[in-house]
Amino acid sequence: MKKTGKTFVLGLLCMSILLLAACGGDKTQSGGGDTAGGDGGSSKVQVGMSFHSMQNDVFVFSEEYLTQFGKEADPQVAFEFVVADEDVSKQTADVNDLISKKPNVIAICPQDSRAVESSIKAAHGAGLPVVVFNRPVNPDVAEQPDCFVGIDSTDQGYAAAKEVFEMMKADGVTDIQVVAISGLLTDENSVNRSNGLAAAAQEYGATIVADIPCDWDPELAAANLPAALQANPQVNCVFVSSDGMLPGVESALADANRWVPNGQEGHMYIASCDCFSTGMEMLEEGYVDSDALFDIVTQCKRTIEVINTLAAGGTVEPEILVEAPVFTRDNMNDEAMKALLWQ
Numbered sequence: 001m002k003k004t005g006k007t008f009v010l011g012l013l014c015m016s017i018l019l020l021a022a023c024g025g026d027k028t029q030s031g032g033g034d035t036a037g038g039d040g041g042s043s044k045v046q047v048g049m050s051f052h053s054m055q056n057d058v059f060v061f062s063e064e065y066l067t068q069f070g071k072e073a074d075p076q077v078a079f080e081f082v083v084a085d086e087d088v089s090k091q092t093a094d095v096n097d098l099i100s101k102k103p104n105v106i107a108i109c110p111q112d113s114r115a116v117e118s119s120i121k122a123a124h125g126a127g128l129p130v131v132v133f134n135r136p137v138n139p140d141v142a143e144q145p146d147c148f149v150g151i152d153s154t155d156q157g158y159a160a161a162k163e164v165f166e167m168m169k170a171d172g173v174t175d176i177q178v179v180a181i182s183g184l185l186t187d188e189n190s191v192n193r194s195n196g197l198a199a200a201a202q203e204y205g206a207t208i209v210a211d212i213p214c215d216w217d218p219e220l221a222a223a224n225l226p227a228a229l230q231a232n233p234q235v236n237c238v239f240v241s242s243d244g245m246l247p248g249v250e251s252a253l254a255d256a257n258r259w260v261p262n263g264q265e266g267h268m269y270i271a272s273c274d275c276f277s278t279g280m281e282m283l284e285e286g287y288v289d290s291d292a293l294f295d296i297v298t299q300c301k302r303t304i305e306v307i308n309t310l311a312a313g314g315t316v317e318p319e320i321l322v323e324a325p326v327f328t329r330d331n332m333n334d335e336a337m338k339a340l341l342w343q
Contacts, residue, residue: 044078045105045311048098050119052111052135053086056216056244057276058296059109061342062134065300073304075311079107088115095119099126104311107131107303108145112186113138120145129310133303134296136188136319144318146310149303152321153189156273156292157196161239163290163326164271165204173236173269176206179228180239181249183216190216193241193273209235214245221248229256240272243279243291250287261286262329275327277343283332293324297342 049066051059063081070077082098084091088111098106099122106123110116110132120143123130130145136153137144161178168176180197183190194211201208210228214220221240229235229252240249253259253268260266263286270287272279274294282288299322306316324340331337 044076045308046103047077047079047105047107047307048095048101048103049079049081049107049109049133050091050094050098051081051083051109052091054083055086057343058134058274058294062109062296062300065297065342066303069301069304070307073308075308077304077307084111086111088112091116092119096122099123099128102126103128105129105131105307107133107307109133110135110137113188114141114186117141117143131303131306131310134189134299136192138188147306147316147318147320149299149306149320150322151189151294151299152323153192154196154199155321155323156294157193157239157241158200159196159326160271160273160290160292161197161200161206162203163292163328164237164239164269165200165206167289167328168237168269169204175234176201176204176237177232177235178206178208178237178239179225179232179235180208180211181221181225181241181245182211182213183241183245185213187216190241197239197271206237208239214248216242216244218245218248218251221245222251223248225249225252226255229253229258235268237269237271240270243272243274243276246270246272246276246278246282246288250282259287262289275341275343280327280332280341280343283327283329286329289328291327293327293340295322295324295340295342297340298322298324 054060082094084094091111106128108116108119116137120130132145132148134150136148136150165176182194209232212224214224238249240246250259258266258268269289271290272288273292275291279288279291283291302320309316
């Protein structure tokens with residue numbers, strides 16, 4: 001009988017250990033539900049995020065910074081990233097698949113600023129908050145995200161253009177004639193930069209002779225800019241919506257004998273946006289005159305803050321816009337400015 005009693009006690013002890021082990025496992029969330037752990041601990045916030053593309057360094061670095069800042073956050077934020085390869089239908093299907101996995105938050109960098117509405121509706125219908133990152137939703141869309149976090153692209157276009165117009169005035173140019181090389185008409189960042197350019201042009205009395213949509217494609221910029229230059233030989237400034245199209249602008253201006261550094265006869269003033277490495281090199285060499293920063297570091301930090309607030313059931317501002325400075329040859333080597341660059 002004593003042996004049997006010991007065996008019974010030992011069995012109870014083993015069962016207790018197994019139950020404790022089962023209850024003390026990983027707290028990582030695989031779907032919705034509570035995100036905060038007790039006693040000062042915390043569980044990971046799960047985010048399903050759809051990027052429209054990874055064809056651009058902005059989005060490659062954005063993924064890296066979101067991952068980094070997510071790991072540093074409390075609670076931590078863990079991402080499942082998917083990429084739509086610039087296909088609107090694929091992005092819609094991708095987001096639906098992410099929704100089915102029941103994360104805490106859905107995040108979208110949209111291919112189309114209007115078509116994304118169906119994905120926002122689907123996420124909201126499933127009870128999930130939505131953060132739109134980097135590329136804003138068209139303001140006329142009825143179903144808006146809980147928050148948009150991105151650059152103030154209207155200010156970006158305005159600031160880059162204003163800086164160049166000031167230079168031109170200082171150099172004695174009295175009649176400013178501009179060709180704009182814009183991006184994708186379904187990307188509000190491109191639309192907003194053109195609006196910013198228009199505001200600066202009105203302020204400085206500049207004339208925009210053409211605004212050429214080039215789908216963020218340098219080859220289209222190279223193909224379409226020559227006709228505008230031929231039709232408007234008085235043009236003395238080119239506004240480029242993103243540094244990614246500068247190689248195409250260089251090709252077209254070189255063919256027209258207008259790819260000339262500042263300070264030499266025939267220079268075409270150039271204002272650009274984003275501060276990619278290509279743009280910064282051309283700025284240093286004298287071909288580009290101003291370049292407005294696309295501050296993805298701050299955008300990513302703010303996005304993580306917004307995600308954690310929404311996952312905890314809090315409220316956020318519907319729009320968080322990041323303003324950033326303009327780089328010129330006069331300030332590009334300042335340590336404080338260089339510290340802002342992300343490439």
